[in-house]
Amino acid sequence: MRVCVLGAGVVGLTTAYFLVRDGHEVTLLEGRGGAALEASFANGGQLSYSYVAPLADPAVLPKLPAWLLARDSALRFVPRLDVDQWRWCVAFLRACRATRSRQTAMELLALGASSRASMHELVQRESIDFDYVHNGKLVVYRDAREFDHARRKMDSLVAAGSAQRALDAAACVALEPALERARPLLAGGIHTPAEEAGDCHRFGVALARVLEERYRVAIQYETPVRGIRIEGRRAVAAITPHGDVEADAFVVALGMGSVPLVASLGIRLPIYPLTGYSLTIPGAPGRTPRVSVTDLHRKIVYAPLGDRLRIAGMVEIAGTKVSQRDGRLALLSQQAQEIFPEAGDYAAAATWCGHRPATPDSKPLLGATHHDNVWLNTGHGALGFTLACGSARAVADTLAGRTPSVDMAAYALNR
Ligand SMILES: Cc1cc2nc3c(=O)[nH]c(=O)nc-3n(C[C@H](O)[C@H](O)[C@H](O)COP(=O)(O)OP(=O)(O)OC[C@H]3O[C@@H](n4cnc5c(N)ncnc54)[C@H](O)[C@@H]3O)c2cc1C
Numbered sequence: 510m511r512v513c514v515l516g517a518g519v520v521g522l523t524t525a526y527f528l529v530r531d532g533h534e535v536t537l538l539e540g541r542g543g544a545a546l547e548a549s550f551a552n553g554g555q556l557s558y559s560y561v562a563p564l565a566d567p568a569v570l571p572k573l574p575a576w577l578l579a580r581d582s583a584l585r586f587v588p589r590l591d592v593d594q595w596r597w598c599v600a601f602l603r604a605c606r607a608t609r610s611r612q613t614a615m616e617l618l619a620l621g622a623s624s625r626a627s628m629h630e631l632v633q634r635e636s637i638d639f640d641y642v643h644n645g646k647l648v649v650y651r652d653a654r655e656f657d658h659a660r661r662k663m664d665s666l667v668a669a670g671s672a673q674r675a676l677d678a679a680a681c682v683a684l685e686p687a688l689e690r691a692r693p694l695l696a697g698g699i700h701t702p703a704e705e706a707g708d709c710h711r712f713g714v715a716l717a718r719v720l721e722e723r724y725r726v727a728i729q730y731e732t733p734v735r736g737i738r739i740e741g742r743r744a745v746a747a748i749t750p751h752g753d754v755e756a757d758a759f760v761v762a763l764g765m766g767s768v769p770l771v772a773s774l775g776i777r778l779p780i781y782p783l784t785g786y787s788l789t790i791p792g793a794p795g796r797t798p799r800v801s802v803t804d805l806h807r808k809i810v811y812a813p814l815g816d817r818l819r820i821a822g823m824v825e826i827a828g829t830k831v832s833q834r835d836g837r838l839a840l841l842s843q844q845a846q847e848i849f850p851e852a853g854d855y856a857a858a859a860t861w862c863g864h865r866p867a868t869p870d871s872k873p874l875l876g877a878t879h880h881d882n883v884w885l886n887t888g889h890g891a892l893g894f895t896l897a898c899g900s901a902r903a904v905a906d907t908l909a910g911r912t913p914s915v916d917m918a919a920y921a922l923n924r
């Protein structure tokens with residue numbers, strides 16, 4: 510079958526990979542001049558397969574007023590005259606219900622497990638270098654009550670197959686000595702030894718090369734998709750400035766770009782941009798954390814990428830217009846130095862701002878639309894690097910008529 514994948518972010522690239530491995534003839538269309546230049550460019554780098562806590566959680570609700578008002582808050586809401594923003598927020602609040610949030614965590618855990626297996630298969634088969642490490646992840650808590658709550662939640666995830674353990678502050682520092690200066694701040698941490706990290710942009714670029722050179726996938730860069738030509742219930746071509754690209758099936762993996770594209774087909778996607786920021790600093794030998802760390806209080810993630818440290822965080826519900834980039838990056842740097850003051854050269858940081866294509870319940874949208882041959886693989890929010898391989902595998906399985914290892918109903922547009 511001829512399959513046209515739209516978007517060469519980490520989700521589109523992995524989709525193309527698992528489709529071509531199934532023997533399809535794959536074309537990949539991308540608006541930018543290279544692979545993984547949007548949300549997949551300088552994200553947190555964490556492959557967090559077992560720690561998939563959705564943002565929509567009942568614990569978030571009491572914290573919302575303080576988060577939204579405090580100047581140095583991790584979460585920021587900038588109200589816009591935008592009905593999509595308000596609709597998304599209402600749906601987000603609904604998704605915070607305890608039973609729903611628990612169910613979501615279990616479903617994300619299943620997709621995470623499938624993702625880990627598919628990522629391992631991919632890296633074993635292909636020679637790609639992306640500062641990939643099996644370094645484990647430590648989520649640190651500053652508040653004793655929050656740590657207790659996390660420990661209780663961990664028990665249900667452990668029962669569902671996630672290998673995690675709770676550590677007191679001293680054990681956190683013993684595991685990751687770069688936390689020594691932050692020790693007085695820590696109540697404890699949850700360690701997930703099997704988590705991984707890597708550079709998502711390098712992964713994307715390397716995978717794009719493998720797709721072109723080894724599997725003869727035609728990747729057309731600088732090819733913005735303006736629409737999809739429909740005949741009856743079927744799509745026949747992607748419309749681009751360089752002409753129509755015909756195919757038997759189309760997979761929409763355009764991140765934030767998915768929303769306007771499928772809106773032209775009469776499909777409304779519940780995806781809103783959650784803006785975040787990152788710094789990449791040259792590491793200081795012996796003082797850069799080797800374990801991936803998440804500072805839950807600040808909602809900042811740290812991942813070692815070769816001799817660099819990636820620091821990413823902040824969640825802004827503000828649309829795609831970014832008004833305080835420099836101020837937010839300075840705040841991120843200040844907050845990172847609170848916990849890792851000697852981890853590297855903060856003055857030499859490469860800075861970045863990106864938009865997580867997020868659904869209210871933190872689950873991606875995978876699978877069918879009301880057009881017979883248009884499929885979705887989008888809306889991965891804060892976990893797109895982590896969930897890309899599992900989502901791609903599930904979509905490829907569906908197109909091939911195999912039963913995916915995850916329950917596709919959990920990720921359906923009309924869930
Ligand atoms: C600050 C931050 C930190 C993060 N940290 C992590 C982390 O630690 N771990 C993790 O798993 N995830 C993390 N994420 C989330 C992750 O980066 C995203 O979920 C993921 O990159 C989404 O990938 P994507 O391929 O769906 O979207 P994108 O990477 O945005 O790719 C979509 C592609 O489609 C192209 N496109 C859009 N519209 C069109 C069009 N009309 N025609 C042609 N091409 C088009 C774009 O140019 C782009 O290349 C983070 C995100 C942010 C912002």
